[in-house]
Amino acid sequence: MKKNVKVGITVVVVIALILGGLAIYYEDTSAKKKGEIITINSEVALPHKLTRIVSLDPAATATLYALGAYGDIVGGNSYDSYPPNESLPNVTDYPSMDLEEIFNLSPDAVISFDNYSGAQVSQLLNNGIDYVFLSADGGVNFTTIEKQNTLLGELTGTTSNATLINQWINDSLSVLQTDAVNYDKAEYNGTPLRGFYYLSSEGGYWTAGNSTFVNSYFKYADLINIAAPYDSGFYSINPENIVNDSPQVLIIDEFINASSLNVSGSPFQNSPAVLDGKVYATIADENMFSEPNFRDIYAIQWMISVVYGQNPSLPNFPINLTYNPNPNEVS
């Protein structure tokens, strides 16, 4: 084949590719309705309420169930634990979302707490699917959780239930804080105990620092989170800081081996928490410590009950649910 013929073929192929690309780009940017990215700071102005939702966020799945919108969920994720016995198709495809399964379910929106790749999110938006992003990282507190409830209520047409749940959260927080302070006065002369939340031992001593919803558990339980002054968000703390601050209460994830706390070289070995046996594993439902939603109230209740030996009496949950939202009461 002559050289100029080869050049000619290449030029034709390149032009075809450019034209094809432009055609697809034009189609993408013109005719089709685009999805929107929705956060708690968005001004929600959807033309209709969402009725086909894919939830990649276990906290959102639980909230939608409590709101009475569980029937609108068409796809779930492998981390969902509440409500139990979920029969939704799993659309997580670790470490990504399974876009094929999601497209196959033809949802109105995908709810997520994780930072999935921009390319995957743009695929959703380009195909007219809204992306609802609910943060679970640093900066999330009960105010954020209430805003997320309100947002999900607005999106699913269950605003009145969202208001009821938010009111219940505020009432419960008030009860928990008052009771914890009273228990502390009676048990420890009102001096807050130093606590530490041991989330994971993978590659360090992972914990919850300042500006996390778990940090706010400590505040409402009248405890001091020794990890808060050193860093924000979920992070791996320097073991020297653990030794120096000598925690009096240890809350450990169910996957942490409690016997490893007492071995030589462990920063917890000589801590009052280990010596006095104040080590508590989150066996009731460890998801209460990883999912920011209304059920976190029960995590604080559990913390207060194990630390002070007394169980605060919470107001009844305002919505009648088939599955008890309080994991402390589930046998």
Place this chain on the structure above:
Amino acid sequence: MRYLWILFLFFLLIITVILSDFIGSVRIPILNLLEIYGSQIPFLSNFIPHGYTLAQEQIIVQLREPEILGGVVIGASLGIGGAAIQSIFRNPITEPYIIGLSSGASLGAVSSIVLGLTIFGIYTQQITAFVFGLSIVFIVYFFALRGGKVHPTYLLLTGVAVSFFVSAIVALLLFTNINLQGEAFFWLLGSLEDINWTLLFPVAIVVLITSYVIYLQHRELDAIQMGDMHARAVGVNVERTKRVTIFMVALSVSAAVSISGLIGFVGLVMPHLSRMLLGGSNKHVIPASGILGAIFLICADDIARGIVPGVVVPIGIVTGIIGVPFLMYFMRKLTGGRYEG
């Protein structure tokens, strides 16, 4: 006979592409798949029945097709780049990454992740990977330049040294924000999953043009394989050929890895497999390496998506685990253990 081999490999590539369109987490009947194919052909689409759902069309057109064609483009880029680089270095264990491409692209991608850069919107990571990959190759080339000439050994050592230096900076960046190690880790292991048409088209055009320019150098590269002195004796402008080829490989592979992350093994091994099948001439080795790279990467992607339900294994892991036994087998089977690169 060698042209027949290349035609056969091309036919095999088309079959692989079509079969891969059937593989995914959602089962799509063959009739619907054919209808979706037909609907994409201008003018013909009006005569094709539309018995498929919108979701099925989206899955094929928006997800599987760009991913599979991305595999073709990236596999071809790595295979052709590997063949050209091995000829320039006259070294069978070199690949495009050896001139600093991988470490540069890693620096770009990891910087954008750790520093939270958004200057180019959602494609910042891809663009920074491309720019950094290309920049590091230029730095390596200019460090290795002495008196207007680049000695292969000097270029190789400079490439390795600069790569170590840049990798240390990547490690430092990751160290400063340990929470983002997971995200960066998955980029470093490579994936075709995030490729869409918007990403694929510019990369495909770059790879097509650069591959063609590399192919046009096949005679010069054959001569350089025999040694720089021999190449000059037969009238080859050695420095110009090296410069053009390295620049083309850098452009092509930087563009490819910018959308896929680092995918090892293809650029190293596919040129060897091509030489085993078709002999040592770059006239055949370059196109065969491209086609074999494409076939191999598509198959690896199929395995990555299908081996564990609910998990997409990073493709860099699959290319290594599947590829090495594959190469060992061919080395023994095709050459009786006498292959010398």
